[in-house]
Amino acid sequence: MRDGVFRYDLQEVASRTVPGQYGFVALNNPKRFSHRRPPADMQMLVQPFDPNQFNFNRVKEKEVLFEVRRRRKDEGQDTAEGEGHMIAVNVSPIDRGHVLLVPEPSSCLPQVMTLSSLQLCLELVSLSGHSGFCMVANSLLAYASVNHLHYHFLYIDHPHLPARTLGGREVNGTRGCYQLTRHYVRGFGFQLDSDPQSCARSLTPSCAVT
Template identity: 50%
Template sequence: SPLPPPSSPTRHPPHLVLPQRLPWQQAPKDFAYHEDEFILEGVAWPGAALSRFDRALLGAWQERMARGLFRYHLAELPTRVLPGTMRLLAQLNAQRSTERRRPQAVRSLTQPFDPQQFNFTQIRPGEVLLRLRRRPSAESDPAAADHVLVAINVSPLERGHVLLLPEPTLRLPQVLTPELLRVGLEAVLLSAQPGFRVGFNSLGASASVNHLHLHGFYLAHPLLVETAPAEPLCPARGLSLLHEAPAPALLFYTAGAGLEALARDACTAAARLLALGLAYNVFVTRGAPPDGSAGPGAGLRLLLWPRRPRFEAEEGAAFNVALCELAGHLPVPTAAVFEELSETEALRAIRRPLLPEPEMRRLAADLARLLEDEQLLCRLFQFQRPIH
């Protein structure tokens, strides 16, 4: 029978020692994978058979839905494409707006982790679906391979909506790390579905919990950001500037190799944004090369949106602007908004927190120089290393 609604989370004062055995340590199912399982070709709409990763995630997610571990039952959502060139996708998800946990109060881009607030050490045992473990390759350090938990988002946006969590007892704040981002990139490549996406909201950019996590979810619709052409900025690092999209973005692209370098470069750019007092959102999806030389499933696109930080919800807004909205996927709270929303109105809301084009261009050029300088330093270091 369905479980009763979750009670108020237990809060652990800083001076108390946490239990030795926390909920996620009760043996979640291991999902060990190797780079050989990455699906680098043949992923196209409307999607092929499920991969081993898809079956494990969706099977466990659906089982938790049947057990009543979510705040509401997610049926098929009413969906429509708004008329216009951007092909914005609106979805009516009224229950998320009413049943979702209230977002935490945030006052700073670098706010420390607060154990008094809700965090992922408090999730129930059944909410953890899998423990992702990368099998080390022959040349890698076995000790470097760590696990990431896959847990349900109890207020789901879409089918298979999960959170990717590094070890929760580390109590890391919501600042993106290369290690977690690399796992997110790998998760997209483990899926055979073009609609499996991964993303991140920073503090000041609609993050609702200040405890490090990525979002992952399935959305069975293509988005313009997967194929729109982009202007090259730093080709050696796969960095371009995406214009013809709902929200102009910095675009990193890879055909599937060099995931560690891509994650490091994106996090280097994100760290520069924080140093400049800017918030950011990240969206990872399968997509075409920036020059359009191959199809939409040819590689990975990572979109990074710098934005003015905002620490309070905008009064009277039709929707909050986070990673989904910037990518052109608009979950809306009411039937009236769903039926009446126009592309013009939606684009105005989506672009409001973003930088003006001249400022965005200056920032993009600054980030390109930063990555080029880092590449030069790496080459000098390799050249100067002694040969044994």
């Protein structure tokens, strides 16, 4: 904040639980919409990456927090594997601690979920001991403002969020996949076990193995 990275101050953001059976949490952050970068013009759910539009290879150096890489043991030594994945601040955050994961930024992938990137997200979430550490993915035409593959990570300190206690019945033949039975919209829930890759495959059945 002192370095002028963010577009607004988060001190005035307030939240409360909305009365009702679902326990929605309302967050008052009007500057998220009035001060954020105007979204690019999106026409389809899947659009080619356009280097002439804003993308995360253009972010300022001071916005980048660090990069993450998988490790592998090679002859007794730890070595980094492949290109690093960018962790950057969200300059128009929803709440405190809101960061962006940009998998392999130089690959210039469009905003379409891939198997390898989702597996990376699940692995990162599993590294945190904070129960409110969440990953969020949004697509084109669903409030994604940048057509460059990225995911949101943030802390949601509301222990009674509906997403944590959703009821469901297991889908036949698919371990860890549940059809939601007590949610306000139709959908599916997935329970992560000790194998992030297996869960990622269940979530992205139509994704190419990358």
